[in-house]
Amino acid sequence: MNLPDSLSIKNGHLFCGSADCVGLAEKFGTPLYVTNENHIVENFKRYEAVLKKYTDKVQVLYAAKANENPVLIQTLAREGAGADVFSLGEMKAALDGGMPPEKLLFNGSSKTPEDLRSAIEAGIKISVDSVDELRQIDEITKEMKKTVKIGFRVNPEINVPTHPKIATGIKNSKFGIPAEMIIDSYREALAMEYVIPVGMHCHIGSQILEVEPFAIACGVIMNVAAEITKLGVKLEFVDFGGGLGIPYRRGKNADNAPTPEDYAAAVMPVFVEGCRKAGISPAFWVEPGRWMVGESTILLTKVNSVKKVHKTFVNVDAGFNILIRPAMYDSYHEVIVANKADAKDAGVYTVTGPICETGDILAEDRELPEVAAGDVIAVLDAGAYGYSMSSQYNSRPRCAEVLVNGDKVELMRRAETYEDLTRAVVYPSWHRK
Numbered sequence: 001m002n003l004p005d006s007l008s009i010k011n012g013h014l015f016c017g018s019a020d021c022v023g024l025a026e027k028f029g030t031p032l033y034v035t036n037e038n039h040i041v042e043n044f045k046r047y048e049a050v051l052k053k054y055t056d057k058v059q060v061l062y063a064a065k066a067n068e069n070p071v072l073i074q075t076l077a078r079e080g081a082g083a084d085v086f087s088l089g090e091m092k093a094a095l096d097g098g099m100p101p102e103k104l105l106f107n108g109s110s111k112t113p114e115d116l117r118s119a120i121e122a123g124i125k126i127s128v129d130s131v132d133e134l135r136q137i138d139e140i141t142k143e144m145k146k147t148v149k150i151g152f153r154v155n156p157e158i159n160v161p162t163h164p165k166i167a168t169g170i171k172n173s174k175f176g177i178p179a180e181m182i183i184d185s186y187r188e189a190l191a192m193e194y195v196i197p198v199g200m201h202c203h204i205g206s207q208i209l210e211v212e213p214f215a216i217a218c219g220v221i222m223n224v225a226a227e228i229t230k231l232g233v234k235l236e237f238v239d240f241g242g243g244l245g246i247p248y249r250r251g252k253n254a255d256n257a258p259t260p261e262d263y264a265a266a267v268m269p270v271f272v273e274g275c276r277k278a279g280i281s282p283a284f285w286v287e288p289g290r291w292m293v294g295e296s297t298i299l300l301t302k303v304n305s306v307k308k309v310h311k312t313f314v315n316v317d318a319g320f321n322i323l324i325r326p327a328m329y330d331s332y333h334e335v336i337v338a339n340k341a342d343a344k345d346a347g348v349y350t351v352t353g354p355i356c357e358t359g360d361i362l363a364e365d366r367e368l369p370e371v372a373a374g375d376v377i378a379v380l381d382a383g384a385y386g387y388s389m390s391s392q393y394n395s396r397p398r399c400a401e402v403l404v405n406g407d408k409v410e411l412m413r414r415a416e417t418y419e420d421l422t423r424a425v426v427y428p429s430w431h432r433k
C-alpha cells in the first residue's frame, strides 16, 4: 500500500512519525485521532510555494471546517495561513489561533444577523451569498457606521467529478449567485455607503481528483472579474475556494490524485492571463481544507470482537459517531491492522462500529491479516472532516486527539467524559426535585 509520508511500518507496527500507534492506543485509549503536525506544516509550505511561482500575491486560507482544532489552526497561523470560516465558532477558532482578521473570509449561504454583525465588528471580509444578505449588511453597517469589505460568491455552474453531496458549483447548488446575475449585485454594492466590494469568491466542490474543473472555473471567474472591473470595482482578491482531492485509495486501483503542482500548472496561467487581459492585479486566494490536513491523521480504533456469519465482521469501538464519511458519502478509507502491519492478508473483513445502525460501516470487504479482539485498526486519511464531523450519537463521548511532532507526542484534545454528554442539559422546573 502506498502510505502517506506521515506513516511508516517498523517491526510489524504502524508508526505515525516517531510514534508507535500500538503504544499510542494503549497509552491514550481508543478511539483516538493521531495527527502528524510536521506533515501539515510541510503541506502548507508546499501549497503556498508552488502558487507563488506564478504570482507574488498569494494567500492560502485554510478551510477551518476540515479540522477546526485550535491547535492545528495555530500551527497553520504560524506558517502564515489565513482561514475560510463558515461560522462564528470557526471565526473564533481562527482569531484565537492567531490568524489576523485581514486573512479571514467569512463564508456561508445562511448567515444570521449576529454572524454579519460579529464579522463586521472583527474587521473580517465577508463572502456574500445573496442580494438579500447584501441588503442586510448595508443596514447593519449603517447602524454601526463601520465599513466592510465584501466579495460575492459566484456560482460558475460547472459539473465536477465528485460525490453529489459535495459538488457545490453545479447549476442547482444552494451556494452562490449565478454569473449572469452577479453584475447587478456588484452594481448595487458599489452604491452602498459602508460596503466596499473588493473580492470575488467561488468554490466548486470537494475531493476533486482532476484539475481541469478548477481551470474552467477560474476562466469563468476571471471573465466576471473583467466585467466588474469595468463597472468600477477595484478587486483586491479573487478566492478560488478549496477542493483538491487526496488519494484515499492507496492499494490496488489507487487513486491518481493531482498534486498542488498540477493544480497550479492548470489554474495559475488562466488566472495570470485573466488579470493581464482585465488590467488588474488582485491577490490569488485559495481555501484548501482536505489537502492540508487529510493525510496527516489516522483514527485508531480497537477490535471488540470478530463475528463470522455470512461475512466476517470486525466490531470496533469507533463508528460513524467518530468518522461519518463512509456512512455519509460512501467514502473509502484504507484500514491497517496497526499491530500486524506487515502480516500477510488472511481473509476478507468488514469493519463495523458500535452504533445501532446497519450503515455503521467503516470499511467493507477488506483483505486483512487474521484479526482478533484486542487488535488495533488504523483508519487512514482521517484528518479532514473526521473529528470535525463527529458527534455524540448513541450517547458516546467524542474521542481524544493526539499530536505528534518529531519525537514529541501529546494530547491536543482530551476525550470527552460522560459528564460532558449532559453538561448542557437543563431540567425544566417541573422536572426538578
Ligand code: LLP
Residues within 6 Å of the ligand: 063, 066, 084, 107, 166, 203, 205, 206, 207, 241, 242, 243, 244, 287, 288, 289, 290, 291, 325, 329, 384, 385
Ligand atoms: N471553501 C469552501 C467555501 C468550502 O465550502 C469548502 C468545503 C472548502 C473551501 C474546503 O474544501 P476542501 O479543500 O476541503 O475540499 N464533509 C465533506 C466535505 C465537505 C466540504 C465542504 N466545503 C467530506 O467529508 O468529504
